[in-house]
Amino acid sequence: MKKSRFFIANWKMGMPLASAQEWCKRHVGGLTALQKGDNNLVLCPNFVALQSVIELCKPAAINIGAQNCSQHAQGAYTGEVDAQSLKDVGVRYCIVGHSERRALFGETDEAVVNKIVALEANGIKPIICIGEDSKQYHAGHTKAVLEGQLRLVFPVLATLPRALIAYEPIWAIGTGDTPDINYLDDIFLWLREQVMMKAPDTIVSLIYGGSVTPDNAEELINVQQIDGLLIGGASLDFQKFEKIVSLASR
Numbered sequence: 001m002k003k004s005r006f007f008i009a010n011w012k013m014g015m016p017l018a019s020a021q022e023w024c025k026r027h028v029g030g031l032t033a034l035q036k037g038d039n040n041l042v043l044c045p046n047f048v049a050l051q052s053v054i055e056l057c058k059p060a061a062i063n064i065g066a067q068n069c070s071q072h073a074q075g076a077y078t079g080e081v082d083a084q085s086l087k088d089v090g091v092r093y094c095i096v097g098h099s100e101r102r103a104l105f106g107e108t109d110e111a112v113v114n115k116i117v118a119l120e121a122n123g124i125k126p127i128i129c130i131g132e133d134s135k136q137y138h139a140g141h142t143k144a145v146l147e148g149q150l151r152l153v154f155p156v157l158a159t160l161p162r163a164l165i166a167y168e169p170i171w172a173i174g175t176g177d178t179p180d181i182n183y184l185d186d187i188f189l190w191l192r193e194q195v196m197m198k199a200p201d202t203i204v205s206l207i208y209g210g211s212v213t214p215d216n217a218e219e220l221i222n223v224q225q226i227d228g229l230l231i232g233g234a235s236l237d238f239q240k241f242e243k244i245v246s247l248a249s250r
Protein backbone atom coordinates (compact mmCIF):
# COMPACT_ATOMS: atom_id res chain seq x y z
CA MET A 1 0.00 0.00 0.00
CA LYS A 2 1.31 3.45 -0.90
CA LYS A 3 1.86 5.48 2.26
CA SER A 4 0.61 8.98 2.90
CA ARG A 5 3.67 11.24 2.79
CA PHE A 6 4.41 14.49 4.55
CA PHE A 7 6.66 17.13 3.00
CA ILE A 8 7.28 19.82 5.58
CA ALA A 9 9.14 22.98 4.56
CA ASN A 10 10.87 24.68 7.48
CA TRP A 11 11.76 28.12 6.15
CA LYS A 12 13.36 29.14 9.47
CA MET A 13 14.39 32.81 9.15
CA GLY A 14 15.37 32.33 5.51
CA MET A 15 12.26 33.80 3.90
CA PRO A 16 11.37 37.38 4.87
CA LEU A 17 7.73 38.49 4.39
CA ALA A 18 8.09 39.96 0.88
CA SER A 19 10.03 36.91 -0.36
CA ALA A 20 7.48 34.54 1.18
CA GLN A 21 4.63 36.38 -0.57
CA GLU A 22 6.48 36.35 -3.87
CA TRP A 23 7.34 32.63 -3.50
CA CYS A 24 3.69 31.75 -2.87
CA LYS A 25 2.31 33.89 -5.70
CA ARG A 26 4.78 32.46 -8.14
CA HIS A 27 4.45 28.82 -7.10
CA VAL A 28 0.85 28.32 -6.00
CA GLY A 29 0.14 26.44 -9.25
CA GLY A 30 3.17 24.21 -8.71
CA LEU A 31 2.14 23.54 -5.13
CA THR A 32 -1.35 22.55 -6.30
CA ALA A 33 0.21 19.96 -8.61
CA LEU A 34 2.41 18.58 -5.81
CA GLN A 35 -0.44 18.36 -3.28
CA LYS A 36 -1.94 15.32 -4.98
CA GLY A 37 -2.91 11.80 -3.96
CA ASP A 38 -1.61 10.98 -0.52
CA ASN A 39 0.82 13.90 -0.31
CA ASN A 40 0.56 16.28 2.64
CA LEU A 41 2.45 19.51 2.04
CA VAL A 42 3.09 21.76 5.04
CA LEU A 43 4.81 25.14 4.69
CA CYS A 44 6.24 26.70 7.86
CA PRO A 45 6.99 30.40 7.33
CA ASN A 46 7.87 32.88 10.06
CA PHE A 47 5.09 34.22 12.30
CA VAL A 48 4.63 37.49 10.42
CA ALA A 49 4.29 35.73 7.06
CA LEU A 50 1.73 33.16 8.27
CA GLN A 51 -1.41 35.08 7.34
CA SER A 52 -0.22 36.02 3.83
CA VAL A 53 1.05 32.51 3.12
CA ILE A 54 -2.26 31.02 4.26
CA GLU A 55 -4.23 33.38 2.00
CA LEU A 56 -1.96 33.06 -1.02
CA CYS A 57 -1.74 29.25 -0.81
CA LYS A 58 -5.48 28.66 -0.34
CA PRO A 59 -5.99 27.53 -3.94
CA ALA A 60 -3.33 24.82 -3.46
CA ALA A 61 -5.17 23.34 -0.44
CA ILE A 62 -1.91 22.75 1.40
CA ASN A 63 -1.42 23.09 5.16
CA ILE A 64 0.47 25.85 6.90
CA GLY A 65 2.51 25.32 10.04
CA ALA A 66 4.23 27.58 12.54
CA GLN A 67 7.86 27.14 13.58
CA ASN A 68 7.18 27.63 17.28
CA CYS A 69 4.53 28.65 19.80
CA SER A 70 4.40 29.75 23.41
CA GLN A 71 4.03 27.09 26.07
CA HIS A 72 1.60 29.44 27.85
CA ALA A 73 -2.03 30.10 26.93
CA GLN A 74 -1.80 33.82 27.66
CA GLY A 75 -0.17 36.34 29.98
CA ALA A 76 2.84 38.60 30.39
CA TYR A 77 5.23 36.83 27.99
CA THR A 78 6.61 39.61 25.82
CA GLY A 79 7.44 38.49 22.31
CA GLU A 80 5.71 35.14 22.54
CA VAL A 81 2.87 33.89 20.30
CA ASP A 82 0.10 31.74 21.78
CA ALA A 83 -1.39 28.65 20.15
CA GLN A 84 -4.88 30.14 20.01
CA SER A 85 -3.65 33.00 17.81
CA LEU A 86 -2.04 30.43 15.55
CA LYS A 87 -5.32 28.55 15.32
CA ASP A 88 -7.24 31.76 14.63
CA VAL A 89 -4.99 32.63 11.72
CA GLY A 90 -5.47 29.15 10.21
CA VAL A 91 -2.35 27.24 11.30
CA ARG A 92 -2.77 23.43 11.33
CA TYR A 93 0.70 22.23 12.37
CA CYS A 94 3.47 23.55 14.59
CA ILE A 95 7.12 22.54 14.99
CA VAL A 96 8.20 22.08 18.62
CA GLY A 97 11.57 21.16 20.09
CA HIS A 98 13.61 21.96 16.99
CA SER A 99 17.29 21.52 17.85
CA GLU A 100 17.96 25.19 17.09
CA ARG A 101 15.36 26.20 19.66
CA ARG A 102 16.70 23.69 22.16
CA ALA A 103 20.30 24.86 21.69
CA LEU A 104 19.87 28.60 21.10
CA PHE A 105 16.75 29.42 23.12
CA GLY A 106 16.95 26.88 25.93
CA GLU A 107 13.80 24.99 24.97
CA THR A 108 13.56 22.14 27.49
CA ASP A 109 11.70 18.84 27.31
CA GLU A 110 9.21 20.30 29.82
CA ALA A 111 8.58 23.30 27.56
CA VAL A 112 8.12 20.95 24.59
CA VAL A 113 5.44 19.05 26.52
CA ASN A 114 3.68 22.27 27.53
CA LYS A 115 3.69 23.43 23.93
CA ILE A 116 2.17 20.13 22.78
CA VAL A 117 -0.60 20.56 25.36
CA ALA A 118 -1.22 24.17 24.27
CA LEU A 119 -1.35 23.13 20.61
CA GLU A 120 -3.68 20.21 21.29
CA ALA A 121 -6.09 22.54 23.11
CA ASN A 122 -6.31 24.46 19.85
CA GLY A 123 -6.51 21.54 17.44
CA ILE A 124 -3.01 22.11 16.01
CA LYS A 125 -0.89 19.02 15.30
CA PRO A 126 2.59 19.12 16.81
CA ILE A 127 5.68 18.21 14.79
CA ILE A 128 7.93 17.08 17.64
CA CYS A 129 11.63 17.30 16.76
CA ILE A 130 14.21 15.07 18.39
CA GLY A 131 17.81 14.25 17.58
CA GLU A 132 21.29 13.64 18.87
CA ASP A 133 24.45 15.68 18.35
CA SER A 134 27.57 14.45 16.65
CA LYS A 135 29.34 13.46 19.87
CA GLN A 136 26.35 11.44 21.07
CA TYR A 137 26.04 9.83 17.63
CA HIS A 138 29.69 8.80 17.53
CA ALA A 139 29.45 7.46 21.07
CA GLY A 140 26.52 5.25 19.99
CA HIS A 141 24.09 7.03 22.32
CA THR A 142 21.41 7.97 19.80
CA LYS A 143 18.59 5.81 21.17
CA ALA A 144 19.32 6.83 24.76
CA VAL A 145 19.18 10.51 23.75
CA LEU A 146 15.92 10.08 21.85
CA GLU A 147 14.46 8.06 24.71
CA GLY A 148 15.33 10.92 27.08
CA GLN A 149 13.78 13.55 24.80
CA LEU A 150 10.60 11.48 24.50
CA ARG A 151 10.25 10.43 28.15
CA LEU A 152 7.97 13.32 29.15
CA VAL A 153 6.40 13.54 25.71
CA PHE A 154 4.93 10.03 25.48
CA PRO A 155 2.33 10.32 28.28
CA VAL A 156 0.91 13.43 26.56
CA LEU A 157 1.32 12.01 23.07
CA ALA A 158 -0.69 8.97 24.13
CA THR A 159 -3.72 11.22 24.73
CA LEU A 160 -3.62 12.87 21.28
CA PRO A 161 -5.46 11.65 18.19
CA ARG A 162 -2.50 12.37 15.94
CA ALA A 163 1.02 13.78 15.99
CA LEU A 164 4.27 13.80 14.09
CA ILE A 165 7.72 12.95 15.41
CA ALA A 166 10.62 14.29 13.34
CA TYR A 167 13.97 12.60 13.88
CA GLU A 168 16.58 15.17 12.93
CA PRO A 169 20.17 14.25 13.80
CA ILE A 170 21.72 17.60 14.73
CA TRP A 171 24.90 16.74 12.86
CA ALA A 172 22.85 16.32 9.67
CA ILE A 173 21.05 19.68 9.83
CA GLY A 174 22.41 22.11 7.26
CA THR A 175 25.68 20.19 6.89
CA GLY A 176 25.13 18.10 3.76
CA ASP A 177 25.75 14.93 5.81
CA THR A 178 22.98 12.35 6.07
CA PRO A 179 22.90 9.13 8.05
CA ASP A 180 23.49 5.78 6.45
CA ILE A 181 20.24 4.19 5.22
CA ASN A 182 20.72 1.02 7.32
CA TYR A 183 21.22 3.19 10.38
CA LEU A 184 17.98 5.07 9.59
CA ASP A 185 16.17 1.79 9.06
CA ASP A 186 17.18 0.69 12.54
CA ILE A 187 16.39 4.02 14.26
CA PHE A 188 12.98 4.39 12.63
CA LEU A 189 11.98 0.80 13.32
CA TRP A 190 12.96 1.35 16.95
CA LEU A 191 11.00 4.63 17.03
CA ARG A 192 7.93 2.90 15.61
CA GLU A 193 8.18 0.22 18.30
CA GLN A 194 8.44 2.90 20.99
CA VAL A 195 5.32 4.62 19.64
CA MET A 196 3.39 1.33 19.45
CA MET A 197 4.32 0.55 23.04
CA LYS A 198 3.86 3.98 24.60
CA ALA A 199 1.17 5.66 22.51
CA PRO A 200 -0.65 2.76 20.83
CA ASP A 201 -3.86 4.69 20.14
CA THR A 202 -2.23 7.75 18.58
CA ILE A 203 -1.66 8.01 14.85
CA VAL A 204 1.99 9.05 14.71
CA SER A 205 3.74 9.92 11.45
CA LEU A 206 7.51 9.52 11.60
CA ILE A 207 9.49 12.13 9.72
CA TYR A 208 13.15 12.41 8.78
CA GLY A 209 14.91 15.80 8.64
CA GLY A 210 18.50 16.88 7.99
CA SER A 211 20.11 17.86 4.65
CA VAL A 212 17.31 16.46 2.49
CA THR A 213 18.01 17.28 -1.18
CA PRO A 214 16.74 16.12 -4.57
CA ASP A 215 19.71 13.72 -4.62
CA ASN A 216 18.79 11.78 -1.48
CA ALA A 217 14.99 12.29 -1.11
CA GLU A 218 13.93 9.10 -2.86
CA GLU A 219 16.32 6.88 -0.91
CA LEU A 220 15.27 8.50 2.39
CA ILE A 221 11.51 8.22 1.82
CA ASN A 222 11.96 4.56 0.91
CA VAL A 223 13.13 3.73 4.43
CA GLN A 224 10.24 1.57 5.56
CA GLN A 225 9.09 3.47 8.64
CA ILE A 226 9.65 7.00 7.28
CA ASP A 227 6.36 8.76 6.55
CA GLY A 228 7.74 12.07 5.39
CA LEU A 229 10.56 14.57 5.11
CA LEU A 230 11.28 17.82 6.94
CA ILE A 231 13.16 20.06 4.58
CA GLY A 232 15.06 23.15 5.67
CA GLY A 233 17.52 24.84 3.29
CA ALA A 234 16.32 23.08 0.13
CA SER A 235 12.71 24.18 0.70
CA LEU A 236 13.58 27.83 0.09
CA ASP A 237 14.24 27.02 -3.56
CA PHE A 238 10.97 25.94 -5.20
CA GLN A 239 12.74 23.95 -7.94
CA LYS A 240 14.55 21.86 -5.31
CA PHE A 241 11.43 21.48 -3.16
CA GLU A 242 9.41 20.41 -6.21
CA LYS A 243 12.05 17.84 -7.21
CA ILE A 244 12.19 16.43 -3.67
CA VAL A 245 8.40 16.04 -3.50
CA SER A 246 8.13 14.61 -7.02
CA LEU A 247 10.95 12.11 -6.55
CA ALA A 248 9.78 11.04 -3.11
CA SER A 249 6.15 10.56 -4.10
CA ARG A 250 6.70 8.31 -7.12
Ligand code: PEP
Binds near residue numbers: 234
Ligand atom coordinates in the same frame (compact mmCIF):
# COMPACT_ATOMS: atom_id res chain seq x y z
C1 PEP B 1 15.86 21.62 9.77
O1 PEP B 1 16.54 22.46 10.34
O2 PEP B 1 14.76 21.29 10.23
C2 PEP B 1 16.37 21.03 8.53
C3 PEP B 1 15.87 19.90 8.15
O3 PEP B 1 17.35 21.74 7.88
P1 PEP B 1 18.18 21.32 6.56
O4 PEP B 1 17.25 20.60 5.63
O5 PEP B 1 18.67 22.60 6.00
O6 PEP B 1 19.28 20.41 7.02
